[in-house]
Amino acid sequence: MKKQSHNTVKSIVAAVFLLATTTLLNTGFAAEKPNTEGGDAARGAKSWVDNCMRCHNARDPKELRDDQWITTTYHMRIRAGLTGQETRDIIAFLQMSN
Amino acid sequence: MKIKLITLACMLGLAVSTSATAASELEKLRSEVDALNTKAKEWEEWKAPKTLVHLAGYADVGYVDTEAESGSFNVGTFSPIFHYQFSDMVMLEAELEIGIDEGGKSEVGVDYLTIDYFMNDYAALIVGKFLSPLGQFRQNLHPSWINKMASAPVGFGHDQAAPNAEVGIMVKGGFKTGNGTSNYALYVGNGPTLELEAPDEIEMIETPGLNKDGEGKKVVGGRYGLFFPEQQLDIGLSAASGETSIRQGSSGSYTYEPGRSYDALGFDFAWRVVGFDIRGEYIKQEVGDDVTSVAPTGGEWVAWYVQAAYKFNNSNWEAALRLSDYDTPHASQDRNQTAIGVNYVFSSNFIGKLNFEINENPNAGLTASDRTLVQLAYGF
Incomplete structure (x- = not known):
């Protein structure tokens, strides 16, 4: 049960990382300068x-x-x-x- | 006739002389005004230098009367915050926590110390010791001039269910999403450690922001929040995952067990509607089992609170109510609390609070721990 819960949290963390990285690439780092x-x-x-x-x-x-x-x-x-x-x-x- | 002519000549001479003196005085005054203007322009340089230094912070003092104990005046904390900023590129932020213990001895801690690099309009890179971005209370609401109550909700204090701080690297920022804005924080850090309660139980998860990763396994986590300005509604989801371990020994000679699983999950909201400020938060930290450990059984530390505050129209008076609950693997540590408060808002950053707390422990029959608190809090 705890192993399953650990994997669930890992999946959520990975999804949030993916969302934020995509956002940064699309909005932030894509800009040539601030x-x-x-x-x-x-x-x-x-x-x-x-x-x-x-x-x-x-x-x-x-x-x-x-x-x-x-x-x-x-x-x-x-x-x-x-x-x-x-x-x-x-x-x-x-x-x-x- | 001759006398008249001489008198007239004298008067003319006097007039010419006076006029010359006046012109000279006028010229002197002009020079002085020009010099002052030059100085004034120099003095205005402080308005826009590239490097800015600023001291902010907060402090609180008060009185606590606990049932079955004698009431005492107390000094809460004095927390100066130092800001050193260079242009719009980088800022050093450091908050100290200075307090006095029961015996009158002064204590000093570093709440956070980070170098923030503003990478672009949507992201800042934050390196150092930072307040945990999981949830809202620990990172944004704990300063006494912001907190509507005179204490933290149960479970949201130091080393309880809500993580306090982390040492690592974090990316934090915001961006527009439709009619609202998104804000996010993502971090990698050393993670927490576990305190052993002899002989074979985990006493608590310690999250003070450790300067060493004992078991060598990092924790990855973050929070994603959405804010809808029209509805004045904030919602956030937090999570973290990694490994932690039991630490034994004393500072300088700590020993660490191998890593075991560590997870955190949280949800928070804030809503300002018809004059009410309503907010709440749920947080859970979980440690996995490890059959090779001196304390093989893991556990869950869970806390939540819901709070409503109302500031009466055209008045400085504010009422607040908070319900909170804290569950741990140890029945004696569990708490639930109902707190009622009346605040007088002297100014936006100077608040007087009168609180009454009903503290209960349904699992250990805790009695006589209700408290009355009076607090003056000032943010600067």
């Missing part, structure tokens, strides 16, 4: 509303300085699984509102 498009404050406002409260209270843009919002938002990119574009959009919104 997307350097600047942030869009309007899109950032929506992303900020949508994403921040997934885990915690939304922080006031005036709580931190512009430079502090950069590191904070990149930290949140890792925590929340944001895309690079969402990260730049949110930074643009927070800095514009600050």
